[in-house]
Amino acid sequence: MSAAHTDVPSVLAHELPRPVPAAEFAACPVTEVFRRVGDKWSMLVVIVLGQRPHRYNELHRAIEGISQRMLTRTLRGLEADGLVDRTVAATVPPSVSYSLTPLGRSLLEPLSALADWAVAHAGAFGRRA
Amino acid sequence: MSAAHTDVPSVLAHELPRPVPAAEFAACPVTEVFRRVGDKWSMLVVIVLGQRPHRYNELHRAIEGISQRMLTRTLRGLEADGLVDRTVAATVPPSVSYSLTPLGRSLLEPLSALADWAVAHAGAFGRRA
DNA sequence: CCGTATCCGATTTGATACTG
DNA sequence: CAGTATCAAATCGGATACGG
Numbered sequence: 001m002s003a004a005h006t007d008v009p010s011v012l013a014h015e016l017p018r019p020v021p022a023a024e025f026a027a028c029p030v031t032e033v034f035r036r037v038g039d040k041w042s043m044l045v046v047i048v049l050g051q052r053p054h055r056y057n058e059l060h061r062a063i064e065g066i067s068q069r070m071l072t073r074t075l076r077g078l079e080a081d082g083l084v085d086r087t088v089a090a091t092v093p094p095s096v097s098y099s100l101t102p103l104g105r106s107l108l109e110p111l112s113a114l115a116d117w118a119v120a121h122a123g124a125f126g127r128r129a
Numbered sequence: 130m131s132a133a134h135t136d137v138p139s140v141l142a143h144e145l146p147r148p149v150p151a152a153e154f155a156a157c158p159v160t161e162v163f164r165r166v167g168d169k170w171s172m173l174v175v176i177v178l179g180q181r182p183h184r185y186n187e188l189h190r191a192i193e194g195i196s197q198r199m200l201t202r203t204l205r206g207l208e209a210d211g212l213v214d215r216t217v218a219a220t221v222p223p224s225v226s227y228s229l230t231p232l233g234r235s236l237l238e239p240l241s242a243l244a245d246w247a248v249a250h251a252g253a254f255g256r257r258a
Numbered sequence: 259c260c261g262t263a264t265c266c267g268a269t270t271t272g273a274t275a276c277t278g
Numbered sequence: 279c280a281g282t283a284t285c286a287a288a289t290c291g292g293a294t295a296c297g298g
Binding site: 088 | 259261263
Binding site: 259 | 279280281282283284285286287288289290291292293294295296297298
């Protein structure tokens with residue numbers, strides 16, 4: 001490491017150039033995103049739906065640890081944020097399919113950057129002291 | 130977007146190729162990372178420290194919304210995860226400087242990918258309905 | 259099959275006051 | 279300056295039971 005600090009690419013360097021006014025941080029988009037998708041299940045659902053659309057009970061089985069309550073809440077949140085589409089087929093019995101919107105699919109890529117980092121540093125991270 | 134679904138680059142595609150066994154998801158590194166850094170303040174602190182090292186009260190002022198309690202807790206967590214270094218100068222009055230470790234600095238980059246996404250879609254996201 | 263309703267414990271955060 | 283202690287509030291999450 002030669003330079004004092006890593007040069008930060010992209011918007012971070014652009015948006016946070018100096019001692020930070022702080023008030024602007026409250027509205028920081030990164031924080032916003034994490035506050036919305038950073039809960040216990042949202043990202044998992046996004047990733048699973050990234051493979052293919054799933055019906056409600058498919059999701060319930062695929063994620064397994066999740067309760068109906070949280071699955072519904074999570075899906076409603078993702079729906080409200082425009083990341084997930086809910087499609088109802090008026091059949092008997094009823095069938096509801098969930099899929100990613102284009103916006104939701106676009107989130108998969110930055111997510112993978114974080115996934116790469118997580119995998120690469122899984123050893124150093126994770127173990128507290 | 131021509132294909133049925135976005136082709137997911139990197140580890141996401143590699144680690145989650147099929148209907149998902151789900152048990153393996155519990156140990157998903159991405160989830161791990163989010164569970165640790167996905168709290169209310171951690172990422173903000175990492176980003177602020179990415180600009181330059183800060184002392185305790187500098188951080189307190191820079192982030193502004195944060196309470197002393199949460200600032201300390203957040204710093205201790207980041208320290209335990211090897212993302213932040215704490216350096217005490219035995220002066221009068223005492224001075225404690227916090228800075229990113231190499232690991233912490235490396236996290237800045239995937240974070241910026243997410244930041245780019247957040248900025249790019251700030252309009253579509255954020256507004257619920 | 260696809261949810262909703264209710265209850266309750268666990269975790270997280272904030273406000274405030276105090277200390278070496 | 280750099281924290282800790284304590285209390286209360288809000289939020290999150292799981293279990294269970296019920297309804298369209």
